[in-house]
Amino acid sequence: MTQGSLLRQILEYENRHDPYPLYAELRKTPVLNDGDGAYVVSTYHEILSLLHDPRVSSDARNMTRAAGPDLQQQEEETALPPSFIRLDPPEHDRLRRMTNTSFGPPHEPRRVHEMRGELGGIVSDLIAGIGSTDRIDLVEEFSYPFPVTVICRLLGVPREDESRFHGWADTLAASLDPMPGEDATERNKIAQKARTELGMYLAGLIEERRRNPQEDMLSELATLKGPDGSMTTMELLSTAALLLIAGHETTVNLITNGMLTLLRNPDVLRRLREDPGLSVPLVEELLRFEPPVQLVPNRTTLADIEIAGVTIPKGASLWLVVAAGNRDPLRFKDPDRFDPDREDIEHLGFGSGVHSCFGAPLARQEAQIALSELARRLVNPRLLEDPPEYRRNAVLRGPRHLPIACDDIMP
């Protein structure tokens, strides 16, 4: 098999349900150059070191060479300035710090923590809303709406507007997941329209919160005056959109992959039912075993970098295949085994270094609560299709539908 074709195979839709054997093949060349395209890195230690390498930039403006095969992840075409996931320090650090003052530890340990009760409530409502137990699409009925509702509550989107928010999120997510034969320009137009509407909606909400601040995160960010100054409306819009987009599809996939993995490992499911505390190590192992973000594509080198015997030239695009690194046998014992009791589990599922996932504490809680509640409440759940149908997206990989059935739903 030639190397170029290996990469293409990984992107082929027909391999989406199980890319792991291909990743194993890929790891034989820790740093693989796809001709004139991206440098693909697939081994744990190499990925980790590049994620901590200050010669590696996340800023799209530094990208000079070809970016590699199309990941169907077209950059958002908006008038908004880049959000901090696509910025380098110091701009990245400044925006992330400001966002964090309103989000997480050490500044605001409350917010994520106090959401626990609220998350439980949302989960209960969603489970209560499940229709027939003969055929439940877990994605449609549960995983999908959950994180959008959470982000709405976090930002402070009024309840009556939540359904509009869901609509935009759906459209944007669909644009990341093109159907074959679909008209690309038409799809882009629809996505563009959703983005504009979402932006205008948020801009209005920000204005309103500036005048009349509430307890929510948007109000705090809109009125923030700290050592780093304040956020401009444009920065705040970018940031709010980032939180929505970065926290949506990823969390959907984590929960769906989680349920799929549990149904494939009934003994673990049984243990989780009896001991909700197991959800903590279990979610970590999931992030290793089936990471929702399979590869981190947006990196460029600012200098020649020598790694694993290869010199990656300045200006090259990097693909850091964290899902392959997570199964590197040089790092994890018996890597293809799903083992929630694994002790040494520093996975790359949330990335690492300065861009490591901002929403990780929230995502962890969402998945822990969702999976332990599903395990507790669904009586005798079973998969109706295995493997299920996947989305086309190779980066944010996960099932499009997860049809399951159960005998009953516990109160």
Place this chain on the structure above:
Amino acid sequence: MPADGHLERLKREGRIVVVGASLAGLRAAETLREEGFAGTLTMVGDEPYEPYDRPPLSKGVLLSRTTADHTALPRRRNLDADWRLGIAATGLDMAAKRVRLADGEEIEYDRLLIATGVRARPWPHEREAELDGVFVLRTRDDATALQKRLADGPRRVFVIGAGFTGSEIASACREREISVTVAERGAAPLVGALGGVVGEVAAQLQRENGVDLRTGVMVTGLEGDSAGRVRSAHLSDGSSVETDVVVVSLGATRNTEWLAGSGLGAGPRGIACDAGCRAFDIRGIVTDDIFVAGDVARSPHPLFGYQFLSLEHWGNAVSQAETAAHNMLCESVDRRPHMWVPAFWSSQFGVNIKSVGVPSMGTEILISQGSLAERRFVGVYGYQDRVIGAVTFDQARWLPFYEHLIETTAPFPPPFPTVDRRPEGARPVPADFPDPSVPTHGPTVTLSGYSPADRRMTFTPGRH
């Protein structure tokens, strides 16, 4: 007798004595058990407490976020050891393989680990040191006493010495809104460990947080009132400062006196050992049954020209203890060298400071990321055209990269651009360490020459 038979017996029914029941002692003991040592394990410690952690003593404890009795070190496993706590070891008979204890008992060993660490260097004038309100900070008891005094709301605290511990104490005082004066003989805080360029940042940090920082001065005396309470401190510039609390933070003295006359290569600079943690005797011959770990050890490091390094670092104590324990139980071919790259952290005035390598060996520094003025930066230290150390202020996530540069003896200045490079990062500047012949009181890494049993060693206490 075949050698491995001997080792098997050692593992099965041997006697191992650990002197010093703190971080290094505990981690070594745990490793011994982990690696299958089933014999008798005796832990001798002169403090009456189970092993506890010291870094919180100058941080959370002084802020009353936790109390000193909540600092017990987490146990990795059950030790099944014979604990002799509150009893000091007072002597060593190398020929008879016996450790003498303060209560007269003698304990025989097949293997001995010495992890007696260091103690705070006291204020040199004994009568002044005994005044009520004069403290040092090394132990749980020290921290409890100081914390109580801070909670009483003193009008002012006077800290002598702006090394890491002194600076952390000043930071805790400010966080508690207690007025604090810091007197430092060098030009800035932390100069001994990080040099003048970074020291200047530390100085600004202190001043902006309301510390009355006096640099380039020595404390000439402490004065008490008729009731024996400290009232003021006199400085070499002729000034004096009224204060109710004085914290003496002048660095540390190695706990090696108990080994005097034993024939072991132990002295004021610590106990010399090889990279495998085996102690040298005074003849410079390595012993085979006595091992050393933690703050009391000085051992050669290949990355730093095989100089003997003394490291007062938490991570070093753990790593060296694990290596020592491993080597105590194995054949020479299976022994491992202690090759830990020095790493240190401190938190003060809301800033997380971390370093790797040996910054104090550096002659130049390059601010490769961020900016000194913003107090968020990475500083890389160079020595003879290679990278020898790095420090970060609130930029710790980049540190593994620089650690790798140190490990691979990468060229200095690093010949590549990085993210967040500012104009000040265009070229290196002198790192501005004080003359090494003038001892600062608080470096946490000390280069101590090449010779394992240096008989010309002279002791130069950091007087103020």
